[in-house]
Amino acid sequence: MGEKAEYNSYLNILLQRFIRHKLAIIGLIILLIEIVIVIFMPMLLGIDPYVSDYDAFYKAPDSTHILGTDMLGRDILIRLLYGGRVSLFVGISATMISVIIGLPLGLIGGYYRGLAETLIMRMADVFLSFPSIVIILVLVSVLGPNIWSVIMVIGVLGWPKFARIIHGKVLSLREKEYIIAAKSLGEVNYKIMLKHILPNAFSPLIVAITFQTATAIILEASLSFLGMGIQPPKPSWGNMLFEAQSISILTKAPWMWVPPGIAIVVTVLSINVVGDSIRDALDPKMDI
Amino acid sequence: MSRYIIRRILIAIPVFFGITILAYFIISLIPGSPLDLLLQNPSMSIGELERKKREMGLDQPIIIQYFNWLAEMFKGNMGISYRTNRPVFNMIAERVGPTILLTFSSLIVAYVIGIPIGIIAAVKRYSWLDYSSTLLAFLAASTPNFFLGLVFIYIFSVNLEIFPIGGMFASGSEASIMDLLLHMIMPVIVLAAQQFGKIIRYTRSGILETYKEDYVRTARAKGLYERVVLLKHILKNALIPLVTLLGLSIPFLVGGAVITEQVFGWPGLGNLFVQSVHSRDYPTIMGVIIIIAIGVLVGNLIVDIIYGFLDPQISYD
Numbered sequence: 001m002g003e004k005a006e007y008n009s010y011l012n013i014l015l016q017r018f019i020r021h022k023l024a025i026i027g028l029i030i031l032l033i034e035i036v037i038v039i040f041m042p043m044l045l046g047i048d049p050y051v052s053d054y055d056a057f058y059k060a061p062d063s064t065h066i067l068g069t070d071m072l073g074r075d076i077l078i079r080l081l082y083g084g085r086v087s088l089f090v091g092i093s094a095t096m097i098s099v100i101i102g103l104p105l106g107l108i109g110g111y112y113r114g115l116a117e118t119l120i121m122r123m124a125d126v127f128l129s130f131p132s133i134v135i136i137l138v139l140v141s142v143l144g145p146n147i148w149s150v151i152m153v154i155g156v157l158g159w160p161k162f163a164r165i166i167h168g169k170v171l172s173l174r175e176k177e178y179i180i181a182a183k184s185l186g187e188v189n190y191k192i193m194l195k196h197i198l199p200n201a202f203s204p205l206i207v208a209i210t211f212q213t214a215t216a217i218i219l220e221a222s223l224s225f226l227g228m229g230i231q232p233p234k235p236s237w238g239n240m241l242f243e244a245q246s247i248s249i250l251t252k253a254p255w256m257w258v259p260p261g262i263a264i265v266v267t268v269l270s271i272n273v274v275g276d277s278i279r280d281a282l283d284p285k286m287d288i
Numbered sequence: 289m290s291r292y293i294i295r296r297i298l299i300a301i302p303v304f305f306g307i308t309i310l311a312y313f314i315i316s317l318i319p320g321s322p323l324d325l326l327l328q329n330p331s332m333s334i335g336e337l338e339r340k341k342r343e344m345g346l347d348q349p350i351i352i353q354y355f356n357w358l359a360e361m362f363k364g365n366m367g368i369s370y371r372t373n374r375p376v377f378n379m380i381a382e383r384v385g386p387t388i389l390l391t392f393s394s395l396i397v398a399y400v401i402g403i404p405i406g407i408i409a410a411v412k413r414y415s416w417l418d419y420s421s422t423l424l425a426f427l428a429a430s431t432p433n434f435f436l437g438l439v440f441i442y443i444f445s446v447n448l449e450i451f452p453i454g455g456m457f458a459s460g461s462e463a464s465i466m467d468l469l470l471h472m473i474m475p476v477i478v479l480a481a482q483q484f485g486k487i488i489r490y491t492r493s494g495i496l497e498t499y500k501e502d503y504v505r506t507a508r509a510k511g512l513y514e515r516v517v518l519l520k521h522i523l524k525n526a527l528i529p530l531v532t533l534l535g536l537s538i539p540f541l542v543g544g545a546v547i548t549e550q551v552f553g554w555p556g557l558g559n560l561f562v563q564s565v566h567s568r569d570y571p572t573i574m575g576v577i578i579i580i581a582i583g584v585l586v587g588n589l590i591v592d593i594i595y596g597f598l599d600p601q602i603s604y605d
Binding site for chain 1: 317426538
C-alpha cells in the first residue's frame with residue numbers, strides 16, 4: 001500500500017478486482033458488441049425479417065444470405081438479429097419487473113417483521129421450492145402466449161429471489177447503530193429504508209440482477225421452444241429453435257437452428273461470467 | 289432426530305397448500321366455466337342451470353370449491369382428461385415411473401462426474417485443469433438443455449447413428465434393459481449437464497474452505513499422507529454443502545425434466561404436462577402440478593433428513 005492507494009475510492013478497488021478476471025472482461029466486451037450489433041446492424045443490412053426471398057427458399061448459407069434462409073425464404077441472419085433484440089429485451093424487462101416486486105416486499109418483510117414478514121417469506125418459499133417453468137407455462141397459456149405475457153409472467157415469478165436477498169440484508173442491518181441512530185433522530189421509516197438500508201444492499205442486488213437476466217433469457221427461450229412463448233412470425237432465439245423439433249429441419253438444415261442456439265449460449269455464458277466476477281469483486285473477504 | 293423430522297414435515301404442509309392454492313387460483317382465472325356448454329342448449333332453463341350449478345358445487349365460494357377439489361384429489365379422483373377422456377389419475381400413474389427414472393439417473397450421473405472434477409480442480413487449484421473445469425462448469429450452466437439435446441440428437445443419432453433419436457423403447461422389438469439404456473443415455477446426460485456445473489463449483493469451494501481448518505493442519509502435522517488427509521478429513525466435511533445443493537436443485541431438476549422429456553419424446557410427466565398445456569387440458573394440468581408438488585416436497589424432506597444425519601451441528605429443535 002503506497003501513498004497512491006489512499007486515493008483509491010471503493011469503486012476503483014472494485015474495478016481493479018473486476019479487471020483481474022480476464023474471462024469476465026471478455027464476457028463484458030462480447031455483451032457490449034452484441035447489444036450494439038442487434039440494435040444497429042439490422043438498419044445497416046436493411047433486410048426485412050418478415051419478407052420472403054422468392055429465389056431462395058430453404059437455402060444453405062451462401063453469398064447473398066450469409067446464414068441461409070428458412071422454409072419461407074426469410075433471411076436467417078436478420079431474424080437472428082431481431083431475435084436477439086427480443087431475447088435481450090425480454091430478459092432485461094422481466095428482471096426489472098422481478099426487482100420492482102421483490103425489492104419492496106423484501107424491505108417491508110425485513111423492516112417491519114411480524115405477520116407481513118411471515119406471509120411474504122413463506123410465500124417466497126412456496127415459489128422457490130416449485131419449478132417455475134411449470135407455473136410459467138400454465139400462466140402463459142392462460143394469458144395467451146405473446147411477448148408481453150411472457151415478460152409479465154417471467155417477471156412476476158422472479159420476485160422471490162430478490163425479496164429473499166433484500167430481506168436477509170435488512171435483517172443484518174436493522175440492529176446496526178447507525179439505523180438506530182437514524183430512528184432516534186426521528187427519521188421516517190421509508191426514508192431509513194431508502195437512504196440507509198437500500199444502498200447497503202446494492203452489491204448482492206446487482207449480482208442477483210445479472211444472474212436473473214441470464215435465467216430470464218433461458219426461460220423465454222425454453223417457453224418459445226415449447227411453442228408457448230414468442231409466436232412466429234416474430235423471431236426469437238427460442239422459437240427459431242422450435243422449428244428444429246421437426247426432424248427434417250433438425251437433420252437437413254442445421255443452419256436454421258445452430259446459430260440461435262449458439263447465440264443463447266454465448267449470451268448467457270457471458271452474463272454468468274460477468275455476474276460471477278462482480279460477486280467476487282464485491283466480496284469483502286477477497287484480498288487484492 | 290424424530291422431532292426434527294416431524295418438524296420438517298410440518299413445515300412442508302403449508303408449502304404444499306401454497307402451491308396447490310396458487311395453481312387452483314391460476315386455473316380459475318381462465319375465462320369460461322364448465323357451464324358454458326350447457327348454456328348453448330336452447331331448452332336449458334334458468335332453474336335447471338341453477339340446479340346444475342349446485343350439483344357441480346360451482347355456487348360455493350372459491351375457497352370451498354378448492355377444498356372440495358382437494359378432498360377428491362386425495363381420494364385419487366383427479367377428474368377426466370379433456371384431451372383423452374381417460375381418468376387423469378391413470379394417465380399420471382403411467383408417467384411417474386419414466387420421470388423418476390430419468391431424474392434419479394441424471395442426479396447420480398451429475399454427482400458421479402461432478403464431484404471428482406471438483407476435487408481435482410481444488411487439489412490442482414490455479415492450474416489449467418482448474419481453469420478448464422471452471423469454464424466447463426460455466427458452459428454447462430449456460431447451455432439451455434433443449435439446445436444441448438438437439439445437438440446430441442444431431443451428432444449421435446442422425447450422423448453417427450449410435451443412439452436412438454427419442455422415446456423409451458424401440459417400437460416393434462421386445463423391451464429389454466439394453467434397449468432402455470440406449471434410449472436413456474442422451475436425455476440423462478442432457479439433464480445431468482444442467483446440474484453438474486454447480487456441483488463442480490460447490491465441491492471445489494467446499495474443499496478449499498476446509499483446507500484452512502485447524503483439524504486439517506493437525507492431521508497434516510501428525511504426518512499423515514496428503515491422500516489420507518484429503519479422503520478422510522477434508523472430503524467428509526467439504527461435501528456437506530453438496531447436500532444443501534441437492535435440495536436447492538430439486539426444482540431445477542424437475543423443470544429441466546419437463547423440457548428434456550419434450551426434446552427426446554421421453555414418455556414422462558413433463559411430456560404429458562406440455563401436451564396438456566398445448567391442448568388446454570386443465571384437469572390433467574392440475575393433476576401433474578399436484579404430483580410435482582408432492583414430489584418436490586418429499587424430495588426436500590429426504591434432503592433435510594440426510595442433512596440432519598450428516599451435520600452434527602444442526603439443531604433438532
